[in-house]
Amino acid sequence: MLDTIFFYVFALLTIGGAIATITRRSAMHSALSLIVSLLGVAGLYLLQKAEFLFAVQIVLYIGGIMVLFLFVIMLVNLDQAAKERQFNRQWLLGLVASVLVGAQMVWMLNSAGVLSLPAAVPAPAATGPGNIEALADLLFREYLLPFEVASLLLLVAIVGSVMMAKKTS
Amino acid sequence: MPPIPLPTAVPLTYYLILSAILFALGVAGFLFRKSLITVFMSIELMLNAVNLTFVTFSYQHKQVDGHLFTFFVMVVAAAEAAVGLAIILTVFKNRGTLAVDEIDSLKL
Secondary structure (H helix, E strand, O other), rough: OOOHOOOOOOOOOOOOOHHHHHHOHHHHHHHHHHHHHHHHHHHHHHHHHOOHHHHHHHHHHHHHHHHHHHHHHHHHOOOHHOOOOOOOOOOOHHHHHHHHHHHHHHHHHHHOOOOOOOOOOOOOOOOOOHHHHHHHHHHHHOOHHHHHHHHHHHHHHHHHHHHHHHHHH | OOOOOOOOOOOHHHHHHHHHHHHHHHHHHHHHEOHHHHHHHHHHHHHHHHHHHHHHHHHOOOOOHHHHHHHHHHHHHHHHHHHHHHHHHHHHHHHHHHHHHOOOOOOO
16 A cells, blocks of 8 residues: 555656656756656655665766766756746647647557456565675676677766867867 | 455556656657757656656566666766767857757758
């Protein structure tokens, strides 16, 4: 029962934050709403026994990526843009397209039979000290190559962003 | 008649519908908004919707592979944010605006 209450609270945070993100006028408010939305998603991870991802979501997404966003928002001057219209010229086409995407996803879930699943998930995995050990086993054995490739990707991204942000003399 | 399961847990369906709504909101923001930074934030919303789906199916199947996929998506998102924000800074430096309507040099 408590699970259900927490689910609705976190779902409300997620959806409310997402709606505020795409409708707020100021980019700073949008970023702060996105942080609320990400916190909601982190709570949903915790509800589904993904403790490691919960921590990573808060440390990496909210602590890393969103702070980077806030830095950039403060670096570029958007005061002028906040007074102009907020939607681009093709917004009607965009509305049709996003409604189509939403309808397509509902149709897909329905045709895959997911929506008619019985309303109870199987009992959660054994309540122990968490699944971080299992995650580490899998990450450093079966997924070792993707892990190394990811580190290489991060290195390339660091070098690329430094090159990009460097003053062109 | 099978016994009615006690409503102790939230069904998988709710998580999937929530994630679909989140993705659609991300698509809407991506297509509507004029500011490049807000468009970028909408991409993060869509990535989070996909991550939520991964974790949900992982939980349903009692395996942690989905968690690892989410982890890798987060790593790629971090790299994408670093490069993307550097691009945004460069665009702002060169053009003085971040409106997607104005940045149309590739248009025929």
